Amino acid sequence: MTTSVRQTRPPQPTLEMVAEVAGVSRATVSRVVNGSTRVGPEIVAAVTTAVEELNYVPNRAARSLASRQTQALALVVPEDMTRFFGDPYFAAVVQGITRRLDQSDFTLNLLVASSDPQHKTLRYLRSGNVDGALIISHHTGDDFVAELETTMPVVFGGRPANADNLEAYFVDVDNAAGADLGTQRLVDLGRRRIGTVTGSADMPAGIDRLTGFLRALERAGIPTDAVEHGDFTVQGGAAATRRLLERCPDIDGLFVASDLMGTGALDVLREHGRSVPGDVAVVGFDDSPAATRGSVPLTTVSQPSEEMGFAMADVLLRRLADDADDDDDDDDDDESVPHRTIMPTRLVLRESA
Amino acid sequence: MTTSVRQTRPPQPTLEMVAEVAGVSRATVSRVVNGSTRVGPEIVAAVTTAVEELNYVPNRAARSLASRQTQALALVVPEDMTRFFGDPYFAAVVQGITRRLDQSDFTLNLLVASSDPQHKTLRYLRSGNVDGALIISHHTGDDFVAELETTMPVVFGGRPANADNLEAYFVDVDNAAGADLGTQRLVDLGRRRIGTVTGSADMPAGIDRLTGFLRALERAGIPTDAVEHGDFTVQGGAAATRRLLERCPDIDGLFVASDLMGTGALDVLREHGRSVPGDVAVVGFDDSPAATRGSVPLTTVSQPSEEMGFAMADVLLRRLADDADDDDDDDDDDESVPHRTIMPTRLVLRESA
């Protein structure tokens, strides 16, 4: 019985100790632990027994120092904590990433880089804590990204804002096709006076969705003047809808670039005495929980957030694997990992259109 | 202009390189980088210049190997991803932890240990990735905790399930007192047929809140049979409320062990045509954003989730600091870090009761 207040924790077993117990060399234990095939079966057995007996777990720091890799990835989210936790989109993406990572032995480090001075995040990443980074919800102002890219492989979720960056790897949803799809639904419904509330004009997702909307209308030979800009918030969506209704009181179809804005639009429509989908059919985008929270369940363009997360992790892992192979033969071998991965969208029919 | 497909990343500068540029020894650079005061001012300047010139960032793995500590903590959440992201409680706790950590130079590793074989998580922790662990939402079945505690300092958020563990450090809210407070509100309102939807029976928070509820009812001389078990989810709360209504259609007061379940209860109550607080007064627990999201703003027992996170990190950091000091003088110095930290609750009056 120890009366000492603070019991010293037993030191973790080391490779050396395992080697001694198994009666082999350190190198051999390392081979067994790392699953090398070129080791005699009875030696494998002896080592395995020793490992279990000592309850040995390799030390990450040592391994990482020697092998110059960490088996860890970072997910960087330049967003504040509240926003991050509040948005189901992030939950889905993280879920997808971990699903992919569970198949490997990489681990994930979540970096919600909110208010905190981003230099701290950058420092963390640069100190060799991870082999690569995943970046989502990246805003135009986030310049630390450029520096990060010189340090390690990076994969974006969503097309990066600076268009000049053709070297960037990213996974995105086909926003234009999705918007086209959603708009086409309105056309198919026989609507002929169709407007849109766009997303932020300075974000790729906002721009691309407008592009898709215009494409669908032009194809149908419908005038494309009923466009009002929103900003991906409920309030912004409501205001844009109000302006639209004033300018084009006769609209009978409305494509809103996000479900969140869609709920704002729904409120304004009802406030103006328009029935949905009777007077005005409405299509949203995202298929977020917000879609079903409003007065009328929104028909919406669904994007595969979970799959996006999975794909992001997959692309990064493949880049990492490629880098590892290309030790000697660095000639023009065929590019195996695509720079851009575009995910499909699909229409989810509910009541609003 | 390089046509090579894959540009090799420049190697990170090392201490050695900085030493050479500054014209001093490796040891001295280390001293400057780690802020030792016992270095001549002009040497500090020379080193600082060299560090900036080379854009040097210390390598974590090497530092951690040599110093035998990582400057990182883990937050272990034995819960699935959906649950974790869905509950604002976790967001608040994480926020509190990071607020404390921002004052130190520790970093946080989030381990949402859901479905994933917990051995992977345990392995990760045991491979020396972190100096200590924070555990929240810990269920009775989670036995890996015992093993973890032999490896590193652990601090719990919420009283740990196994009561025999008197050595455990934890931060908890006074759940029983809070539940008592909330239930008393219903009594004060003149309600005489009061029921409850409990939390998970395998979690101390669930148990303690039930205890407080029962205590308040017994004190008021009210029967304590209207108890239904929930599981801290919206669906579970709704189901429990439905059962309760069926069994005791005459209840006029309801204490729900979490706001999330409270919103579920509110829905069911409305669906059964009961007005709140008219027919049934409802009191929740947590004071989470969910409290104001339902049809009726919930009167609720507020617990300082963010403060709890802060306190947890604080306790762990202090334990770590203590361990570091106790190299030589290990005599019976007074216990500076308390094993248990109990935070107060308070009642927040809104419309539901």
Next chain:
DNA sequence: CTGTGCTTTGAGAGCGCTCTCACGAATTGT
């Protein structure tokens, strides 16, 4: 019996850092 080629194993050199120790210089006491 020697030579060739293959496979299995061990020895040992780092990976980038911290930390102890020793040494010379500067400071103080007597």
Next chain:
DNA sequence: ACAATTCGTGAGAGCGCTCTCAAAGCACAG
């Protein structure tokens, strides 16, 4: 004045692991 102490600095030994390289073992051909 010289011994004693302090202070700033560098040398060097690891931390626990990986990985290259060479040695040892073995098979088979000549």
